[in-house]
Structures are given as structure tokens and as C-alpha cells.
Amino acid sequence: MIPELEPITASEFDAQAASHLLRRTVIGARSSEIRLALNTGLEATLNRLFTPFDPDRSSIQHMIGNKVWSESRPHSSPRWYGFFDEKNGRYTDLRQWICRNIVTSPTSLQERMTLMWHMHFPSSCGGSHFAEHCLDQNEVMRKLCLGDLRELVSQVTLGQAMQIYLDGVHSYWNDRENAVNENHAREFLEIHVLGHSSRTGQPLCSQQDIVSIAHAFTGTHITEEWSAYDAASDDLLRDRECSWSAHRWDPRDKNIMGMVGPWKPTDVVNILFQQRSSDIAWWFAKRLCEEFIARPSETSPHEVEGIADLLLTNDFDIGRTMRTLLSSKLFFDRRFRLRLVKTPMHLWLGSLRILEVTDIPDFFLDSPRHGDDLISRLAAFGHLPYEPPNVSGWHRDLDWLTPSDVSRRIAQCTKLAEGKLTFKNESTNWRVNLYNPVQVIDRVGGMNNIEALSQTLCNDVLGVDDTDLIQRLHSQLRSRPMSLETRQQQGLSSVMSSPFYQLF
Amino acid sequence: MKRRNFLRSVVATSALAALPGLPTLARIMHAPDAGMGWISAPVNSNNNILVVIRLFGGNDGLNTLIPIHDDEYYRIRRDTASVDMSIKAESTLPIPGTTELAFHPSLKPLSTLFNENKVAIVQGVGYPNMDLSHFRGTNIWLSASDSNVFETTGWMGRFLELRHHEKLESATDPFAIEMGDKMGRAFVGMQTHMGITYETNTPIAEKVGLSTENILGPDLEALIHRQAKDGKKFIRRTDSAVNSVPYGSGEYYNGPGNFGKSLRTISRSIRGGLTTQLYIVHTGQFDTHSNQQYDHAQQLDEMSTNVLAFQREMEEAGMADRVSMLIMSEFGRRPAPKATGTDHGTAAPVFVVGSSVNGGLYGVPPSVHDLNSDGNLHWHVDFRSIYASALEQWFGDDPTTYLPSVLPRQFPTIPLFRTPSSSLTSAQNVWPSPCSNTVNISVTTGTTGPVRATITDMNGRPLRVYDAEVSGGAIQLNVSSVSQGMYVVQLASGALQTSVPIIIRR
Structure with missing residues (x-):
């Protein structure tokens, strides 16, 4: 193991280190969590972070069971539109559930990792896709986010959501017809597991590799079973599921990375991890590095190589690798603190979590599916779960900082801090204020003492322990007479509209 | 050479690198594996405008310009008795000047413009070792890089940066606009983002909160400050331009992807006096793996209807001489169909549309008789030749200026534009x-x-x-x-x- 991955000492785990650890691993780390981490030490904090949690599934109960439904009625029927309303509504249900899990999660790495894997393996709701398939995929990511990377890759790659998103279900081969679609194989190789080029800039796969894997991937299709007839509503329902059929699969030998055989979809991931383990480890090491350490231009190939070796040593166990990484000198290196850009989901949902906006879950649950809610706001920022802009996924890091985006982000953060962000419930025409800023200040560490307030806001909300900055906020808050409420609100507004708040 | 290393090496001589207050994006962004060099060179200027229309998904060139007399086309596109992906000759629209090719029947509006000599069609466009991934293909087209180079900036961003580096602080109008709310690579420059995303009613930051430059170092913090300031300024100015003129009379096709709405907004911003020179708008689902015959016809209809509507609005406004459109896709599609669609392919046509365009057919159509080992068409014109033509003929630039920072090397140009360079210098020395x-x-x-x-x-x-x-x-x-x-x-x-x-x- 390279020296940079050696653990820090207990004494090095100071307030700033605790803040950094929580900020990088929890979307919207709270003041109370940072303080607890400092008080209990690194090991205990990591234990908490690596503890999985089971989110409340009551809002998605109607989607569980791997059955999705369609309707056979003609397009002209009003019921047809009802079907689409329901289908689209379920996307919203899924997205709200994902968002709510982030906002309400305990101190756990699970949500951060699940979101990371979703952004690494993007797939989409919409079109002929069903929210239920995406829910299944999200559950896989949730379950395996810190598990065996091979298993995660395998289950996501061969799962229904990805098969549909990358046209795998339209790819088949038989003696009469060649309908092999290369989309899935190409993105699997070039985006999901290998990348475009090796450490030395050499191409990692050829068109022939893509074709071979595309043929091995054939055979998956959507089955439709007539399963119910609802006489009351005159709806004929059917279930849609993906399954694999030998008669749609190309049984001929394929040469995949030098191994020749009549490979099936399930063989592909195993062959890849067997034949190209070093390249795969390097690809995922880069991903972990840019997600948790620093942007590629700020880390060295030596450090990425160290993480790749760690993945190999741990036999692609993500949890063990992450535990070492999050204890390491590399992770806590001061050069890398507060240098990554929050994604819109991180910014928004993290803000709600920091502010402990506990009424949001109820609002989600009671909200009709077409309200002016958080989901539509996330969509406006181009970061809606299960709606990637393209097959390679969403922006990363500095890509989010375009002039228009920065301006919008800061404008919305300011509104949020000032309690002026309202949500409209279209069915009742209510306008709902998101939270009471004074109550939030109380939760963040509410206090009448301006000095303590300044310090708390800088340390815990921004993650900046800088005397000048604290002093500047302190001066700002005492510059003119104002009520306690106004002072608290202005303090929160100052920190949340700060450039630092865009970073973590 | 890594971009950041290259920049360091030229920092002493580069006028741009020495500009104060310039966000140093290059120092903090991901460095490409191999990148464009950077030169400090004089730049010309004119006020011509280019609207880049990107047909997302890979447009099927063979079914866009149909080789109506080629039996092999009809044979290869008829995969099985039940699958016929060809376009029947009798339904196509003739292209003046050739009897070999004809327009897809959905391209009637484009055909109208072609007949008015306002459409240049470059046939068989591609590049060496074409990448058939949407993501990579798009990245290559937008960055103008070679297929083995992983460039994180866009050729238009670099061009604008080179042209406007002395105006970064003072500009009132955005240098470039990407329609919608998601910014791609197109306008990312070596040092900073040169474009904004735009939709009407975009919120803007009125202030930037607590800050000090001695914590993170000036780079990230200055970048955020600058972007917030520019975003506020540019969005307000664009709102003002768009709202200063009424809707035009163009008959747009408002499909699900807002393409017509975006072109209409671009029209208003241009007519409203915005000096922005580059726009990009994305349209379509040209990724026709299935149901191609119907979907492709729909997509082409939407595209060409909106292009005609936009062109007509520019003509009515008397601005058509300085506004052109460049219509491109990340790749074409494979000649042999698969089931009801086609897989990703290679060569495809590129369209340049406008009153200042030298209308006509350029290059030779890719032949279905001569496919590569993967069953794909051979390309004949490198897409960067079209960029070079636009840079020189439309923007009045010169290779000594734009090489090697905008394009990696010199590409032969095609006489696509009628307007000669209206710049002050041509052979900058x-x-x-x-x-x-x-x-x-x-x-x-x-x-x-x-x-x-x-x-x-x-x-x-x-x-x-x-x-x-x-x-x-x-x-x-x-x-x-x-x-x-x-x-x-x-x-x-x-x-x-x-x-x-x-x-x-x-």
C-alpha cells in the first residue's frame, strides 16, 4: 500500500478533519453529526458511516414486487391518458423516495454511495421504461453500494432498467434475423467498466470487442403477461418484465477479451473482471478518487494507482476499500478540503438535511405528483434522478459551475436561507413555505451570542474554520441594530450564498 | 503535453494567461490526456452569428439523402422480407443538380431552402477512427479533437476565448448561448466557460455572500464569484433582448423536445439585438434502433420545419445575411438494418443553412458498395473541414490565429459561405x-x-x-x-x- 493510504493518527482527527469526513460522506452533514464525530473519534464515526439503514418504503409500496403494468386500451381512450398519468406519477414517487431518503437518512455513507453509483451507471425513467425497473436498480445499488463490485456491476448491467435504457431488450439474434444492438455493449465497456483508454492512453477495447459482447448480451426481452382484468374500471392490465430467452440469443462462439466460447450475458462480467481486472480497478479507482478525494487534475497517477491496487488487494470489495480510503492521509490531505463542487442534488437535498427540514417528507407524501415541488426544481438544475442528459450521465464537479448555473444556484440558496422558497401544491393551490429560518438556526445551534453564532455557521454550515471569515461574519451581524431573528436569518443567508457553500 | 503543463510553459508569453481576474479554470479542471496547444495570437472580429443545431442520437444519412438509383441501397436496406428500411424513390423530393440523390419526403422545408440556394450539403462527413458511442462521438464533434484525444473543452469555447479574451470583464452580452438548462462541452474554453445556458425566467443571484480569498486560494472562489456575476449580467441582458421584440411569424413545429421553442427564442434574442455569435441547440432522438421509419420521418420533419421557420424570421428581420445554421449529428447509421431500426454508423451529411451560404452539394455521397469491415460507410470529408470553413469564411478568422488552439491542425476548407471575411486583418502579422x-x-x-x-x-x-x-x-x-x-x-x-x-x- 502506498504511504498516502496509511491511516491518519488519532490526534490528526481534529474538528476540521471531522467536518471534512462528514461533509464528503454524508449529503448535508449536520452540525450535531460533526460534533459527535469529533467527540467519538474516527473509528466510531466510520462504524456509523458504514452502518446500512433501511429506508421507509411506505410511499413506494405500490411499486414493489417487480410487477409493472400497462394497458391495452386504444390510445383514443381517456383511460389511456390515465395510464400515462399513473406511469409518470410513479416516476415522481420514485424520485421523491430517493430524495427523501437522502434528506432523512441517519449518519450513513449509503445514500452518498447509492447516488454515486446511480451517476456512474445512469439509466432513465421515461419512454418505454417503467419506474418499477428503476426502483429495482436503485435497491440493488443501495444493497451493494459497499459490497462486491463484481456483483454490483453484474446486477446493474443485466438488470431490467439498464437493459431497457441501453436497448438490450431490442437486441436479438436468430438464424433468420440479426438484430444485435451494440448500444449496451459499447456503453458497458466504454463508460461503465473500462473507460476509453488505459493509463498509457491506449484504447482499451475495439469495435470487435463491442460486437462480441453485444452478441453475448442478446436474448433479453420484455415479456408481457395478461394478468388482470378490472371489470370495474374496464381496464385490461398486463405485467411487463424482462427475461432472457435462449431462442433470442446468439449461441455461436464469441471471442471476448481473448476468451472464446458460447458466452451468455451472465458470462460477460466474469470474463471482464478476469481478463481486465487491472484496467477495471484503475477505472473505478479514478471514479472513487474524483468522488471522494479531488478532481483528476489535482491528484497524481501514483495516488490513483494506489487506490486501484487497494481495490485489487481487497478483491473488489468496495466497503473494505472505502474504509481504508476514508481513514487515509490522502483523504484528509488539507489541500483537498472544500475543493469539490456540490451537485444540484447534493446542494439542495444536503441543504434540507443540514437545516433539518422535517416537514419535507410529509409534504412529499401528501403532494400530488405534479406540484411545484423539489423534484421540479431539481429538474430545472438538470439533476433529476433517473433522468440523465445522456448515456454518460450528469455533469461532474466544475461542469456545474457555468455562469448561468452559479447564478441560479446562489439565487436559490439565498431564497432557501431566507425562508422565501415556497412550494405550490397545485391540487389545493396552497403555497407552502419550506421552513422557518429561526427554527432552523435554533437547530443548527441557535444562540443569541453573535460570536458563537458566527463561529457555528462558518464551521458547521460552511466547513470553514477561518478566523478572518468568522470575524467578517461577526462584523456583518453586529454592524447595525437588528432583531435576533433578523440577525440569525442574515447570518444563514450570508453563509448559504457564499461561494464556499457551493463546495464540499 | 498536458494542458496545464502547456499553460504553465507559455504563461510568460501568453497575453491571455496574464489577464488579471481571469478565472483560472484550466488550472483546476481535469486535464485532457492530450490537448490542444495554446497560442497567443491576434484575432479578427465580425458580428456574424452561427446557430449550431445538433441532431442527437446519430442521424441516418442514407435515409436523409437517398441514393434513389442505387439498387444496392434498396437491397441492403431490405434486410428481410418483413423489414424494409429503404425510402421509396417515388416518395422522395428531388435535389436540383443531381439525379442520383433525393431528399427524404419529410425534408420538404429544407428542400425549399435548397432550391433557393440557401443550403449547403456536405456529404460523407466523418473523421479517422470514428467512435460510435453517443457520448464520445458528441465529445469529439464538440471538441474537434482526434478520436484518441480526450479533450474537455469545446472548439467553440476555445474560439470565443481566443476572440474575446480582452473583453471577458467588460462584455455585456453573453459570448455564446446553449439553449435549455444543461450546459455541455461546446462552450467550455481553456480558461473559462464562454457560454451560458438560457431559458426564459431563469432566476439569478442578486448577491454573493460571505467570502474571502485567502482560504481556498483565489481560483475556485474567484471562479464562483465571476460566474455568478456574469450569469446575472448575461441572463438579464438576454431576457431584455428576448422580451424587447415580439414573436416572429415563423411557423414552428413544437415537438416534445422544445426545439421549435428554442429556435424561436434564439430568433427573438438576435432580433432583439443580442451580439452573441454562437448558439447551440439540441434536438431529437435520432437514435433510431427501432421504429426508424416513423420516428426518423418525424424527427426530420420537426428539424426542417423549424429551420425554415427560423430562416424566414431572419429574412423578414433583414438579418439573414449574417445568421447561418450548422446542422450536424455525432455519427450516421449503419446501412444494414436490424429489425425495425439501424445501429450506429459512420459517415453522414452535414447541412449549412442561410442566406450567405453557397448552396449546393459538396463532396461525394458515401457508397453502399464500399463498406468497411464493420459494415459501415467510408467517410470522405473530415468534420473539422467544415469548422475551418466556418472559422475562415464566416467568422473571418485565419489559420495563423485559430491553429492549434481551436482546431488541432489545418484542414482543407470548403467554400460554404458567400460572405467574405469582413475583418480588419487577414494575415495577422x-x-x-x-x-x-x-x-x-x-x-x-x-x-x-x-x-x-x-x-x-x-x-x-x-x-x-x-x-x-x-x-x-x-x-x-x-x-x-x-x-x-x-x-x-x-x-x-x-x-x-x-x-x-x-x-x-x-
């Missing part, structure tokens, strides 16, 4: 460099004096003003009273402007 007491700057042949030359420091503060006479295609300035250092000379003659960096050393 500054000599001697560094200079001592006098400096000579060449200007476009035909420019008559006097040329107003203003030497400014790197903060844009004017130091000396000259009214120089053109002699032998150049002006000469006496700089003996100017201290050693790096400066920018701003040249103006009538409506033409350009700027040139100079170094004085004694």
Missing part, C-alpha cells in the same frame, strides 16, 4: 516580436487608413492612441515611449475591429 521602438501590424488588403490603434495594458487601460495610415498592407506604431512589457493593441477602422497582443522588450 506583428513584427518584430518582441519589438523595441517600432512595431508593424499587417491589416487586410484593401483597408484604407486611418486605422485607430490603441495600446492598452493588460487591464484594458488605454495608454497610447494612434491614427495610423496603412502603408504596404500594414501600419507602423512608434512604441519607444511605452515601457517594456506585454500589451494589447486594439485596432479599429470603420465598423471593423481587432486586437493584437504585443511584447515590448529593450
Whole structure:
């Protein structure tokens, strides 16, 4: 193991280190969590972070069971539109559930990792896709986010959501017809597991590799079973599921990375991890590095190589690798603190979590599916779960900082801090204020003492322990007479509209 | 050479790198595996506008321009008795000047413009070792890089940065606009983002909160400050331009992807006086793996209807001479169909549309008789030839300026645009460099004096003003009273402007 991955000492785990650890691993780390981490030490904090949690599934109960439904009625029927309303509504249900899990999660790495894997393996709701398939995929990511990377890759790659998103279900081969679609194989190789080029800039796969894997991937299709007839509503329902059929699969030998055989979809991931383990480890090491350490231009190939070796040593166990990484000198290196850009989901949902906006879950649950809610706001920022802009996924890091985006982000953060962000419930025409800023200040560490307030806001909300900055906020808050409420609100507004708040 | 290393190596001589207050994106962004070099060079300027229309998903060129007399096309597109992906000759629209090719029946509006000599069609466009991934293909097209280079910036972003580097602080109008709410690579420059995303009613930051530059170092914090400031300024200005004019009379096709709405907004911003020179708008689901016959027809219909509507609005506004459209896709599609669709392929046509376009067919159509080992068409024209043509003929730039920072090397140009360069300089030369007491700057042949030359420091503060006479295609300035250092000379003659960096050393 390279020296940079050696653990820090207990004494090095100071307030700033605790803040950094929580900020990088929890979307919207709270003041109370940072303080607890400092008080209990690194090991205990990591234990908490690596503890999985089971989110409340009551809002998605109607989607569980791997059955999705369609309707056979003609397009002209009003019921047809009802079907689409329901289908689209379920996307919203899924997205709200994902968002709510982030906002309400305990101190756990699970949500951060699940979101990371979703952004690494993007797939989409919409079109002929069903929210239920995406829910299944999200559950896989949730379950395996810190598990065996091979298993995660395998289950996501061969799962229904990805098969549909990358046209795998339209790819088949038989003696009469060649309908092999290369989309899935190409993105699997070039985006999901290998990348475009090796450490030395050499191409990692050829068109022939893509074709071979595309043929091995054939055979998956959507089955439709007539399963119910609802006489009351005159709806004929059917279930849609993906399954694999030998008669749609190309049984001929394929040469995949030098191994020749009549490979099936399930063989592909195993062959890849067997034949190209070093390249795969390097690809995922880069991903972990840019997600948790620093942007590629700020880390060295030596450090990425160290993480790749760690993945190999741990036999692609993500949890063990992450535990070492999050204890390491590399992770806590001061050069890398507060240098990554929050994604819109991180910014928004993290803000709600920091502010402990506990009424949001109820609002989600009671909200009709077409309200002016958080989901539509996330969509406006181009970061809606299960709606990637393209097959390679969403922006990363500095890509989010375009002039228009920065301006919008800061404008919305300011509104949020000032309690002026309202949500409209279209069915009742209510306008709902998101939270009471004074109550939030109380939760963040509410206090009448301006000095303590300044310090708390800088340390815990921004993650900046800088005397000048604290002093500047302190001066700002005492510059003119104002009520306690106004002072608290202005303090929160100052920190949340700060450039630092865009970073973590 | 890594971009950041290259930048470090040229920082001492690059006028751009020395600009104060410039967000140093290059220092903090991901460095490409191999990148474009950076040169400090003079740039021309005109006010021409290019609207780039990206057909997302890979447009099927063979079913866009149909080889109606080629039996092999009909054979290969008829995969099985039940699958026929060909377009019947009798349904196509003729293309004047050729009997071999015809337009897809959905391209009636484009055909109308072609008949008016306002559409240039470049056939068989591609590049060496084409990548058939949407993501990579798009990245290559937007970055203008070779397929083995992983560039994180866009050729348009680099071009704008080169052209406007001295105006980064002072510009009132956005340099480029990407329609929608998601910014791609197109306008990412070496140093900063050169574009904004735009939709009507975009919220803007009124202030930036608590800050100090001594914590993170100036780079990230300054970047965020600057972007917030620019975003506020540019969005307000764009809102103002868009809202200052009514909707035009163009009959747009409002499909699900808002393409028509976006083009309509672009039309309003141009008619409203925005000086933005580059727009990009994305449309479609041209990724027709299945249900191609119906979907492709729909997509082409939407595209060409909106292009015609936009062109007509520009004509009515009297602005059509300086607005062109470039319509491109990341790749074509494979000749042999698969089930009800086609897989990703290679060569495809690119369209350039506008009143200043030299209409007609360019290049040769890719042949279905001559496929590569993967069953794909051979390309004949590198897509960067079209970019080079636009840079030189439309924006009045010169290879000595845009190479190698905008395009990686020189590509042959195609006479796609009628408008000659309206810039002040064409063969930009500054000599001697560094200079001592006098400096000579060449200007476009035909420019008559006097040329107003203003030497400014790197903060844009004017130091000396000259009214120089053109002699032998150049002006000469006496700089003996100017201290050693790096400066920018701003040249103006009538409506033409350009700027040139100079170094004085004694």
C-alpha cells in the first residue's frame, strides 16, 4: 500500500478533519453529526458511516414486487391518458423516495454511495421504461453500494432498467434475423467498466470487442403477461418484465477479451473482471478518487494507482476499500478540503438535511405528483434522478459551475436561507413555505451570542474554520441594530450564498 | 503535453494567461490526456452569428439523402422480407443538380431552402477512427479533437476565448448561448466557460455572500464569484433582448423536445439585438434502433420545419445575411438494418443553412458498395473541414490565429459561405516580436487608413492612441515611449475591429 493510504493518527482527527469526513460522506452533514464525530473519534464515526439503514418504503409500496403494468386500451381512450398519468406519477414517487431518503437518512455513507453509483451507471425513467425497473436498480445499488463490485456491476448491467435504457431488450439474434444492438455493449465497456483508454492512453477495447459482447448480451426481452382484468374500471392490465430467452440469443462462439466460447450475458462480467481486472480497478479507482478525494487534475497517477491496487488487494470489495480510503492521509490531505463542487442534488437535498427540514417528507407524501415541488426544481438544475442528459450521465464537479448555473444556484440558496422558497401544491393551490429560518438556526445551534453564532455557521454550515471569515461574519451581524431573528436569518443567508457553500 | 503543463510553459508569453481576474479554470479542471496547444495570437472580429443545431442520437444519412438509383441501397436496406428500411424513390423530393440523390419526403422545408440556394450539403462527413458511442462521438464533434484525444473543452469555447479574451470583464452580452438548462462541452474554453445556458425566467443571484480569498486560494472562489456575476449580467441582458421584440411569424413545429421553442427564442434574442455569435441547440432522438421509419420521418420533419421557420424570421428581420445554421449529428447509421431500426454508423451529411451560404452539394455521397469491415460507410470529408470553413469564411478568422488552439491542425476548407471575411486583418502579422521602438501590424488588403490603434495594458487601460495610415498592407506604431512589457493593441477602422497582443522588450 502506498504511504498516502496509511491511516491518519488519532490526534490528526481534529474538528476540521471531522467536518471534512462528514461533509464528503454524508449529503448535508449536520452540525450535531460533526460534533459527535469529533467527540467519538474516527473509528466510531466510520462504524456509523458504514452502518446500512433501511429506508421507509411506505410511499413506494405500490411499486414493489417487480410487477409493472400497462394497458391495452386504444390510445383514443381517456383511460389511456390515465395510464400515462399513473406511469409518470410513479416516476415522481420514485424520485421523491430517493430524495427523501437522502434528506432523512441517519449518519450513513449509503445514500452518498447509492447516488454515486446511480451517476456512474445512469439509466432513465421515461419512454418505454417503467419506474418499477428503476426502483429495482436503485435497491440493488443501495444493497451493494459497499459490497462486491463484481456483483454490483453484474446486477446493474443485466438488470431490467439498464437493459431497457441501453436497448438490450431490442437486441436479438436468430438464424433468420440479426438484430444485435451494440448500444449496451459499447456503453458497458466504454463508460461503465473500462473507460476509453488505459493509463498509457491506449484504447482499451475495439469495435470487435463491442460486437462480441453485444452478441453475448442478446436474448433479453420484455415479456408481457395478461394478468388482470378490472371489470370495474374496464381496464385490461398486463405485467411487463424482462427475461432472457435462449431462442433470442446468439449461441455461436464469441471471442471476448481473448476468451472464446458460447458466452451468455451472465458470462460477460466474469470474463471482464478476469481478463481486465487491472484496467477495471484503475477505472473505478479514478471514479472513487474524483468522488471522494479531488478532481483528476489535482491528484497524481501514483495516488490513483494506489487506490486501484487497494481495490485489487481487497478483491473488489468496495466497503473494505472505502474504509481504508476514508481513514487515509490522502483523504484528509488539507489541500483537498472544500475543493469539490456540490451537485444540484447534493446542494439542495444536503441543504434540507443540514437545516433539518422535517416537514419535507410529509409534504412529499401528501403532494400530488405534479406540484411545484423539489423534484421540479431539481429538474430545472438538470439533476433529476433517473433522468440523465445522456448515456454518460450528469455533469461532474466544475461542469456545474457555468455562469448561468452559479447564478441560479446562489439565487436559490439565498431564497432557501431566507425562508422565501415556497412550494405550490397545485391540487389545493396552497403555497407552502419550506421552513422557518429561526427554527432552523435554533437547530443548527441557535444562540443569541453573535460570536458563537458566527463561529457555528462558518464551521458547521460552511466547513470553514477561518478566523478572518468568522470575524467578517461577526462584523456583518453586529454592524447595525437588528432583531435576533433578523440577525440569525442574515447570518444563514450570508453563509448559504457564499461561494464556499457551493463546495464540499 | 498536458494542458496545464502547456499553460504553465507559455504563461510568460501568453497575453491571455496574464489577464488579471481571469478565472483560472484550466488550472483546476481535469486535464485532457492530450490537448490542444495554446497560442497567443491576434484575432479578427465580425458580428456574424452561427446557430449550431445538433441532431442527437446519430442521424441516418442514407435515409436523409437517398441514393434513389442505387439498387444496392434498396437491397441492403431490405434486410428481410418483413423489414424494409429503404425510402421509396417515388416518395422522395428531388435535389436540383443531381439525379442520383433525393431528399427524404419529410425534408420538404429544407428542400425549399435548397432550391433557393440557401443550403449547403456536405456529404460523407466523418473523421479517422470514428467512435460510435453517443457520448464520445458528441465529445469529439464538440471538441474537434482526434478520436484518441480526450479533450474537455469545446472548439467553440476555445474560439470565443481566443476572440474575446480582452473583453471577458467588460462584455455585456453573453459570448455564446446553449439553449435549455444543461450546459455541455461546446462552450467550455481553456480558461473559462464562454457560454451560458438560457431559458426564459431563469432566476439569478442578486448577491454573493460571505467570502474571502485567502482560504481556498483565489481560483475556485474567484471562479464562483465571476460566474455568478456574469450569469446575472448575461441572463438579464438576454431576457431584455428576448422580451424587447415580439414573436416572429415563423411557423414552428413544437415537438416534445422544445426545439421549435428554442429556435424561436434564439430568433427573438438576435432580433432583439443580442451580439452573441454562437448558439447551440439540441434536438431529437435520432437514435433510431427501432421504429426508424416513423420516428426518423418525424424527427426530420420537426428539424426542417423549424429551420425554415427560423430562416424566414431572419429574412423578414433583414438579418439573414449574417445568421447561418450548422446542422450536424455525432455519427450516421449503419446501412444494414436490424429489425425495425439501424445501429450506429459512420459517415453522414452535414447541412449549412442561410442566406450567405453557397448552396449546393459538396463532396461525394458515401457508397453502399464500399463498406468497411464493420459494415459501415467510408467517410470522405473530415468534420473539422467544415469548422475551418466556418472559422475562415464566416467568422473571418485565419489559420495563423485559430491553429492549434481551436482546431488541432489545418484542414482543407470548403467554400460554404458567400460572405467574405469582413475583418480588419487577414494575415495577422506583428513584427518584430518582441519589438523595441517600432512595431508593424499587417491589416487586410484593401483597408484604407486611418486605422485607430490603441495600446492598452493588460487591464484594458488605454495608454497610447494612434491614427495610423496603412502603408504596404500594414501600419507602423512608434512604441519607444511605452515601457517594456506585454500589451494589447486594439485596432479599429470603420465598423471593423481587432486586437493584437504585443511584447515590448529593450
